[in-house]
Amino acid sequence: MARADDMAEQLKGSIINKLGPRAEEDIFKVKTPKNPAIRAQWVKESIARLDESVDEATRGEIMHGNGVNCANHNVGVVKAAIKRRGKYRSLGDFIDAEVKTPQKGTSIERDGDALILSYLPRLYSHPMRCFCGLVKSLPEGETMSLTYCKCSVAFVETWWSAIIGKPVDVKLLESAITGSDKCRFRIKW
Secondary structure, three states: OOHHHHHHHHHHHHHHHHHOOHHHHHHHOOOOOOOHHHHHHHHHHHHHHHHHHOOHHHHHHHHHHHHHHHHHHOHHHHHHHHHHHOOOOOHHHHHHHHHHOOOOOEEEEEEOOEEEEEEOHHHOOOOOOOOOOOOOOOOOOOOOOHHHHHHHHHHHHHHHHHHHOOOOEEEEEEOHHHOOOOEEEEEEO
16 A cells, blocks of 8 residues: 555544544545545545534644654654764754754754744655645645644654653644645744
8 A cells, every 4th residue: 555545544544533433424525536636635625524524622633643643654754863863962962953954855943942843845856735645746726724734733743752852842833735835833842
């Protein structure tokens, strides 16, 4: 099964686990499309139906859980960051190195006692709307609900909590799926 297929099943599972089996028909309507552009539209429409079906707190809970699952599924990204962190004596030295030479497609800057992490998906050799494999093919000019971005907030939270070794607070500042050219997060611990 392709990675995006796994991600789609994970998203469906997160919603169905919280809302029950009827959610598969009510929220998703049709079988998961294989074509990336059609799949992105399917996710957009499914999240819109989720927004209409449940309150904000429940949506946040569902998408947060999905983001943690995604981070655990993509543990290689987290492990690589922890390995990079292990090369430095202090967290400050690690952050200085990440600011100076960020990972491909990202930028990091200090913001007082916090960090601003930006994902820059349009800078890749094959520009995309979002790093998420489910919505990276969302057509230019189309936007979707910020509910979906609660997943990436949880992903960043899981990733940076592992790097720092304690819980972090992550706030979404900008989103590529709502019209920005980047996703920006404020990370504070």
